[in-house]
Amino acid sequence: MGRDLKNDRAPDISAELCGIRLDNPVIPASGTFGFGYEFSELYDINILGSFSFKGTTKEKRFGNPTPRIAECAEGMINAVGLQNPGVEDVLLHEIPKLKEVFKKPVMANISGFSVDEYAYTCQRLDAEEQIGWFEVNISCPNVHGGGMSFGTDPSAAAKVTSAVRKVTGKPVIVKLSPNVTDITEIAKACEAAGADGISLVNTLLGMRIDLKTKKPVIANRMGGFSGPAIKPVALRMVYQVYDAVKIPVVGMGGIRSAEDVLEFMMAGASAVEVGAANLVDPYACKKIIESLPGVMEKYNIKSLSEIVGIAHG
Amino acid sequence: MKDSILKIECNQKIAPDVYKMVLVGDVSAVDKPGQFIDIKLDGFYLRRPISVCDCEDGKLTVIYKTVGEGTEKMSTLSQGETLDVLVGLGNGYDTSKSGESPLLIGGGVGIPPLYFLCKRLISEGKKVSVILGFNKKEEIFLEDEFRKLTPRVYVTTADGSEGIRGFVTDAMKGLEYTYFYTCGPMPMFRAINRTATGSGQFSFEERMGCGFGACMGCSCKTVGGYKRICKDGPVLQREEILWEEI
Known part of the structure; x- marks a missing residue:
């Protein structure tokens, strides 16, 4: 019958990030997936491309007072404030548990309150073989004197990047804040300082006020706004950063469907992170991955690698 | 925890601003009193966590108070409508x-x-x-x-x-x-x-993001360290509560 095997082949959903192959581009974003094991009770998380584990700092942190969560139209605001057990506890308890449920390279998300703290945390985690990439969070809007203050100033961003760069041979991906005037400036500074990739966007600074109490809903007053409502902003910034740097871009911001994944990849993302969607539907990433081939067929896309940045030029 | 589609058998007012809703379907994930469910409502981004009032023979009852837009919307739902519900959340009473x-x-x-x-x-x-x-x-x-x-x-x-x-x-x-x-x-x-x-x-009650332990939105300090109200709670022992903190 002369079946054309080439055309019958299922769409290629694999991706590549800083030299590491991913079965698919879908990566649950840090802070929405813990260290993986809560979700592994629901489905085999090895179907994921990878995941970015809970933002880890040198010292243990409780984070901000509650309420930490507010709802908005098509989104949410969080002010968790980098709650985590600290890098030593992560090494001792969390990573061993993670290893039991996830067998692929994982993304280690790290944060700090000084350049030295970032470097220290990276160095402590570096020997863990399962860590494929470091994702350096210089964009947390919920902590004072750290986090976002590094991500809103090109020279501070560069200092953190080069300090982390010096202590690991693994790919360093810097996670950027959208709360800046020109994100391309920060991205270029990170690239020049030795970053292997850029991930964006972290949450947008936002707030809500309770009409009954006449006070902010969130105890910390403001928090990070995420969810489908921020997608156009995130997509625009991914598009801009793809144009500004040569290193790979990981796109995120409101992704909840395979269609959203394709849109971000067309804007220039080599892989994507899914955040808030995991909190609303714990099966969100699984559903996105499973529907990806069908949606690619619908738009006549044979391989994801062919669409990265295709919206440009 | 299980993600179930449940059908509303009844949804009626039983006191001022207080409603009783009976849901039918796979509610087998509830194994202890004191657990809660997390309901997805059309038009609202986050789910609504509501404690289980009764659970027997494939029927689950919740009683809720209309305190905001989400619960107001819930109170307008009719018999026969279906809801996407995460069932069997939290530790429950021992x-x-x-x-x-x-x-x-x-x-x-x-x-x-x-x-x-x-x-x-x-x-x-x-x-x-x-x-x-x-x-x-x-x-x-x-x-x-x-x-x-x-x-x-x-x-x-x-x-x-x-x-x-x-x-x-x-x-x-x-x-x-x-x-x-x-x-x-x-x-x-x-x-x-x-x-x-x-x-x-x-x-305990707290504003939650996910309801199943992923987001750290509802954490509290206890004698034994940090706990998530949704996953390690909502039930805490008297001796582990830091009374000066609450």
């Missing part, structure tokens, strides 16, 4: 510690999870006493249902319009009990902590 004659203390919309707990304790052969606290007579609900389970039901109203005038702690005076279980507002918890003898369990 009945193994109750002793022979446990006391259940509920305040307002904190009362519903105690109904399922009361049934469970009675099925385990325990002599259960119940204190139900309300502001006024018109707000009373579930009293008749509790009276069908146990003769030892004490109702308090803050304005004295029914039962004992005052608060749940006024009804606690003179009662003997081996252990206590409670759910209600924070001022009531503090008062119970000042009044109660022996050990007990408190079921």
Whole structure:
């Protein structure tokens, strides 16, 4: 019958990030997936491309007072404030548990309150073989004197990047804040300082006020706004950063469907992170991955690698 | 935890701003009283966590108060509509510690999870006493249902319009009990902590992101370190609660 095997082949959903192959581009974003094991009770998380584990700092942190969560139209605001057990506890308890449920390279998300703290945390985690990439969070809007203050100033961003760069041979991906005037400036500074990739966007600074109490809903007053409502902003910034740097871009911001994944990849993302969607539907990433081939067929896309940045030029 | 599509069998007002909803479907993931469900509502981004009031024979009952736009919307849903629900969340009450004659203390919309707990304790052969606290007579609900389970039901109203005038702690005076279980507002918890003898369990409420332990949105400090109200709670032991923090 002369079946054309080439055309019958299922769409290629694999991706590549800083030299590491991913079965698919879908990566649950840090802070929405813990260290993986809560979700592994629901489905085999090895179907994921990878995941970015809970933002880890040198010292243990409780984070901000509650309420930490507010709802908005098509989104949410969080002010968790980098709650985590600290890098030593992560090494001792969390990573061993993670290893039991996830067998692929994982993304280690790290944060700090000084350049030295970032470097220290990276160095402590570096020997863990399962860590494929470091994702350096210089964009947390919920902590004072750290986090976002590094991500809103090109020279501070560069200092953190080069300090982390010096202590690991693994790919360093810097996670950027959208709360800046020109994100391309920060991205270029990170690239020049030795970053292997850029991930964006972290949450947008936002707030809500309770009409009954006449006070902010969130105890910390403001928090990070995420969810489908921020997608156009995130997509625009991914598009801009793809144009500004040569290193790979990981796109995120409101992704909840395979269609959203394709849109971000067309804007220039080599892989994507899914955040808030995991909190609303714990099966969100699984559903996105499973529907990806069908949606690619619908738009006549044979391989994801062919669409990265295709919206440009 | 299980993601189930449940059908609304009924959704009716039982007191001012208080509604009872019965959901039918796969509710097998509920295994303890004190657990909660997390309901997805059209037009709202986050789910609504609501404690389980009863769960038997594939039917799950919740009683909720309309306190905002989400619960207002819930109150308009009709029989036959379906809901996407995460079922069987949270640790629930531990009945193994109750002793022979446990006391259940509920305040307002904190009362519903105690109904399922009361049934469970009675099925385990325990002599259960119940204190139900309300502001006024018109707000009373579930009293008749509790009276069908146990003769030892004490109702308090803050304005004295029914039962004992005052608060749940006024009804606690003179009662003997081996252990206590409670759910209600924070001022009531503090008062119970000042009044109660022996050990007990408190079921907490907090604004949640996910409801299943992923986001750290509802964390609290306890004697034993940080706990997530949704996953490690909502029920905490009296001894692990940092009373100066709440």
